[in-house]
Amino acid sequence: MDLTRLSAAQLAEKIHSREVSAVEAAQAHLDRIAEVDGTVHAFLHVATEAALASAALVDAGLDAGAPPASPLAGVPLALKDVFTTADMPTTCGSKILEGWRPPYDATVTSRLRAAGITILGKTNMDEFAMGSSTEHSAYGPTRNPWDTGRIPGGSGGGSAAVLAAFEAPLAIGTDTGGSIRQPAAMTGTVGVKPTYGGVSRYGLVACASSLDQGGPCTRTVLDAALLHEVIAGHDPLDSTSIDAPVPAVVEAARAGAAGDLGGVRVGVVRELGGEGYQPGVERAYRAAVERLEKLGAEVVEVSCPHFQYGLAAYYLILPSEVSSNLARFDAMRYGLRVDAGASAEEVMALTREAGFGPEVKRRIILGTYALSSGYYDAYYGQAQKVRTLISRDFAAAFEQADVLVSPTAPTTAFRIGDKVDDPLAMYLNDLATIPTNLAGTAAMSVPCGLAEEDGLPVGLQIMAPALGEAQMYRVGAAYEAARDADDDLPLIQRVPTLEVSR
Amino acid sequence: MSADSPGTISRDEVAHLARLARLAVTDRELDLFAGQLDVILGAVARVGEVAADDIPPTSHAVPLENVFRPDERRPGLSQEQALACAPAAEDGRFRVPQILGEEA
Numbered sequence: 001m002d003l004t005r006l007s008a009a010q011l012a013e014k015i016h017s018r019e020v021s022a023v024e025a026a027q028a029h030l031d032r033i034a035e036v037d038g039t040v041h042a043f044l045h046v047a048t049e050a051a052l053a054s055a056a057l058v059d060a061g062l063d064a065g066a067p068p069a070s071p072l073a074g075v076p077l078a079l080k081d082v083f084t085t086a087d088m089p090t091t092c093g094s095k096i097l098e099g100w101r102p103p104y105d106a107t108v109t110s111r112l113r114a115a116g117i118t119i120l121g122k123t124n125m126d127e128f129a130m131g132s133s134t135e136h137s138a139y140g141p142t143r144n145p146w147d148t149g150r151i152p153g154g155s156g157g158g159s160a161a162v163l164a165a166f167e168a169p170l171a172i173g174t175d176t177g178g179s180i181r182q183p184a185a186m187t188g189t190v191g192v193k194p195t196y197g198g199v200s201r202y203g204l205v206a207c208a209s210s211l212d213q214g215g216p217c218t219r220t221v222l223d224a225a226l227l228h229e230v231i232a233g234h235d236p237l238d239s240t241s242i243d244a245p246v247p248a249v250v251e252a253a254r255a256g257a258a259g260d261l262g263g264v265r266v267g268v269v270r271e272l273g274g275e276g277y278q279p280g281v282e283r284a285y286r287a288a289v290e291r292l293e294k295l296g297a298e299v300v301e302v303s304c305p306h307f308q309y310g311l312a313a314y315y316l317i318l319p320s321e322v323s324s325n326l327a328r329f330d331a332m333r334y335g336l337r338v339d340a341g342a343s344a345e346e347v348m349a350l351t352r353e354a355g356f357g358p359e360v361k362r363r364i365i366l367g368t369y370a371l372s373s374g375y376y377d378a379y380y381g382q383a384q385k386v387r388t389l390i391s392r393d394f395a396a397a398f399e400q401a402d403v404l405v406s407p408t409a410p411t412t413a414f415r416i417g418d419k420v421d422d423p424l425a426m427y428l429n430d431l432a433t434i435p436t437n438l439a440g441t442a443a444m445s446v447p448c449g450l451a452e453e454d455g456l457p458v459g460l461q462i463m464a465p466a467l468g469e470a471q472m473y474r475v476g477a478a479y480e481a482a483r484d485a486d487d488d489l490p491l492i493q494r495v496p497t498l499e500v501s502r
Numbered sequence: 503m504s505a506d507s508p509g510t511i512s513r514d515e516v517a518h519l520a521r522l523a524r525l526a527v528t529d530r531e532l533d534l535f536a537g538q539l540d541v542i543l544g545a546v547a548r549v550g551e552v553a554a555d556d557i558p559p560t561s562h563a564v565p566l567e568n569v570f571r572p573d574e575r576r577p578g579l580s581q582e583q584a585l586a587c588a589p590a591a592e593d594g595r596f597r598v599p600q601i602l603g604e605e606a
Contacts, residue, residue: 100587101586101587102587103579103583103584103586103587104579196563196564197563197564210561210562210563211563236569236571239566239569240562240564240566242564306552309548309549309551309552311545311546312545312546312547312548312549313546313549315542315545315546316546316549323523327524330524331589332588332589332596332598333584333587333588333596334587334588334589335587335589336589337589337590339589339599341599342599342600343599343600343601343602344598344599344600344601345524346526346599347599348524349521349524349525349526350526352523352524352525352526353525353526353527353528356525358531358534358535361520361525361527361531361535362535362538362539362542364523364525365516365519365520365523365525365535365539366539366542366543368519368522368523369511369515369519369539369543372519378547378550379546379547379549381559382549382550382552382554383546383549384559384560384561385549385552385554385557385558385559385560386549386552386554387559387560388554388557388558388559388560389552389554389557391560391563423538423541423542424541424542424545427542427545438560438563439563440562440563440564441563466563466564
């Protein structure tokens, strides 16, 4: 039996019934990483010893008759390298934090540890989560397991690629403008952006604080729900954390898998499609909507007229917050210092020049501009008003529908190098995912087949109101079950075999 | 942005912004960024097309309220932890380069 091919739920069952040990599960995935990560490059750091030690603790507890610490105790996970870990480096894909060992764990990290989940290591990402392809990592791009000449999406390309390469059944990503969902779509995996405030940002190195949100990355909807319940919930250490019960997403996913969507209203967003969307993506998406209808959902068309301004508003708000947040990298307290200048100010400027990559610099400069007096009202101020209008569009649409759907991304995975020198073309990847971040609502991407023209995965985006995750998981699980029942085998099992190095 | 419209942002402005943001960018980067930022600004200027005079701005998706906690002492980082990753430390403090320039 190949332990790496199981879902997290299946693997947990085997570990908790003592059919396999947590150490065996960890070792199987560490072996797989050793075999394929030279090709995929999804990991920036593999914590072999810490992972095995953590798994051994889970085994010791279970062997002593203690109940598992969580439904996922003993299951291996890959953590995006933007969450602090006291026992592993945290680089955010940047040279400015190369080798940095944070003095504390992020709340997400602590919750994973408390749940007995085995952290295998840290995953590659676009520098400080700025990018849609993982090509902006200072440590080199991650490759898409479906076609290693292509990008796995970004910024969380590493966390998505580990799943498609069977290097881990669970991963954590962060989604500021689509960085969990778009990579999920590119790699045929599941990715969830929870409601803003649903998962603590304490110890999540900030990109854009009003948009950043951590969430689960998995191969199945149920696995995402299980991981969601581990990491979500109120945290006094994050002032934007929502002090309300976590939606019952596991129950919803299990109910959804029964396949009845009777009484659920699904809104098709008119503005998220058409020009700029690849024909094969649109066809797979339309087939998915038909399938939802067959499951009993009532499909209605909704209009969100201000979504077309979402990209523009986002690329003003995000750089503005970035220019402020990244001021902390000042070469004084931690991180890189280029000790060549005569004054602190010169050292700072030389360090930031050497430590940041081009996309980060572009966005810092853009944000500095958008916040300048004289431009503030026309750019940042106006973008914040558009943000209000997008939230109102969502509110109106959710009067007519319980969940909204669209393609997750306009295209399938593109070739490495294709868009890296054209920032605007890169930004267009986030067209359909950005409105959710601006409104602070929830959304997920579930694989919905392969595009006819290139045989690459397509993602179905399901969007829900704030704290409306249960309905979203129900629809996602129902769709996934129906898709797998019609196909010969689950979509993810169709990933081409990676060349194994031994 | 159409070819005949004037650029939104000049190379000199980009150089000024980079100085404000403490980025010692190279001449080559300035050439590259000025062109790219002009294209990006041309695209994001679309937000101006929306009539929104009477629309309140949203800074945050969740209404922000001041959050209090009990006024109790809690352990923080130790001095050793705080200095562990410092580029330079001396006598239990961060060692930094000269703050003021020669002419100050």
